Amino acid sequence: MSRIALITGISGQDGAYLSHLLLAKGYEVHGLCPRRGSDTLWRLRELGVHDHVRMIDGDVTDLSSLVRALERSRATEVYNLAAQSFVGISWNQPVLTGQVTGLGAVNVLEAVRMVNPQARIYQASSSEMFGRIQAERQDERTPFYPRSPYGAAKLYAHWMTVNYRESHGLHASSGLLFNHESPLRGIEFVTRKITDAVARIRLGHQRELRLGNLDARRDWGFAGDYVDAMWRMLQQPQPDDYVVATGRTVSVREFCALAFGQVGLRYEDHVVVDPAFLRPAEVDVLLGNPEKAHRVLGWQADTSLEALVAMMVERDLERLAG
Ligand code: NAP
Ligand code: F7E
Secondary structure, three states: OOOEEEEEOOOOHHHHHHHHHHHHOOOEEEEEEOOOOOOOOHHHHHOOOHHHOEEEEOOOOOHHHHHHHHHHHOOOEEEEOOOOOOOHHHHOOHHHHHHHHHHHHHHHHHHHHHHOOOOEEEEEEEHHHOOOOOOOOEOOOOOOOOOOHHHHHHHHHHHHHHHHHHHHOOEEEEEEEOOEEOOOOOOOOHHHHHHHHHHHHHOOOOOOEEEOOOOOEEOOEEHHHHHHHHHHHHOOOOOOEEEEOOOOOEEHHHHHHHHHHHOOOOHHHOEEEOHHHOOOOOOOEOOEOOHHHHHHHOOOOOOOHHHHHHHHHHHHHHHHHO
């Protein structure tokens, strides 16, 4: 049987790594693409998969375009990665975030139910749903407490995924993924903001780096490892929810120390705390327990934080030098 995937959010960080993984496994890969005019496909080019994926015009806020994309692609696996995914901006764009990140997921579920209810679905849920944490290590049974419009929108999408599974019998799985980063991470997220600045400071293009809360702690992994967990979820006989994390938590401050240390600099000499980057409500700490993903999916995070930081700094240095 031919294996056909439709990926929403294909131009994002995870969309690029997932395309690469699925193409290597022999899938025909289609991507839903909003066509924004600017160059949004640079990540696919960096991974050398741009010419191998088939783009279909569409937007997750438009049910009809999703129906057409499913009919045209004849997808057997659907990965819903599309989102307004930046937490910081979700306070300024709460309605848009709800429409894309929340209702967009329902459009995907509904389109699959209408066109091909046998297709398997991956919903990109998030550790942001744990927000003000209710357990020291968060797993699939930990209660949720979102702290941002983004977290609340993801939580709605998550429960709708569970609901479509239970009420319509869809093979819909939800990945509770903790922060995952890479050289393809958007520049607005703190890790890439740091590694890009480290490269600029090292090469003399910039002197300081302005950041918000240095004490926030995250469980950071490598995106290339995490897309493999998404795929594994859809190969299971039964749909389910899985926490995907490294099991280690590190502060923004420690991340800075690692990244500046890569090029022989001290973060204390360059980082300036700027209240403009503080959030109206913060998620202070996240630490995932990926035991179920390990036990059931045979998945584990292979890339250490140190290796991830080195990879990101190196790539940003190359980009600037190039
Ligand atoms: P990302 O780089 O921000 O990618 C988001 C993608 O969604 C982009 O391709 C974007 O297209 C697309 N998109 C935005 N609005 C859309 C719309 N209305 N219709 C169709 N596509 C739209 O995010 P990511 O880091 O790859 O994350 C992938 C998914 O996992 C997201 O849902 C995110 O919320 C979730 N997640 C991420 C993490 C993480 O740490 N990375 C952790 C947990 C969950 P444009 O480029 O054209 O805007
Ligand atoms: O912030 C702090 C900030 O924007 C991480 C998304 O992929 O992961 C991501 O959401 C921490 C926060 O990621 C700056 O306050 C300090 O505590 O890199 P971030 P995020 O908010 O954790 C989750 C799992 C997702 O699902 C999301 O889609 O870093 N921080 N100073 C800063 N953050 C930013 N962006 N910029 C700063 O200057």
